[in-house]
Amino acid sequence: MRKHGMAAGALTVFIHTNRFNNEPQYGNAATFELANATDTTDELLAWALKGLGRIYRHGFRYKKVGVTLLNLKLAERLTVRLFGQADFERAQRVMRAMDEINRRLGRDTIRFGIVNPAGRWQTKALRRSRRYTTSLKEVLHVK
Secondary structure, three states: OHHHOEEEEEEEEEEEEOOOOOOOOOEEEEEEEEEEEEOOHHHHHHHHHHHHHHHOOOOOOEEEEEEEEEOOEEHHHOOOOOOOHHHHHHHHHHHHHHHHHHHHHOOOOOOOOOOOOOOOOOOOOOOOOOOOOOOHHHOOOOO
């Protein structure tokens, strides 16, 4: 998002179980309209964790949890905050420094500890379709 110069004005957190299992089912979502649009990971993480705390219920086997950023706007047009502007500007400088380190040394060289700390999780691609429109190596050749 920061790479494209955008900031989020709202955020939705969602969670759900596997609807194809014969186990108890649960799904929910929480949406927050942010008082001030932001592009800082720490602020977005805080809101995401707050949302997860509201919708999480113990005793379910969850299949998916996610965060969707909404009301995207150009970061250069963010309005000045009435309270906490200095803290926000400091957080933006920290984000720029983290982005630069990751650009130079590789993705996830530096990150927030709560963000995939062990680096073990990856999306399943078992039923992923081929990328015919974006990868020439995967285009079918007919003889």
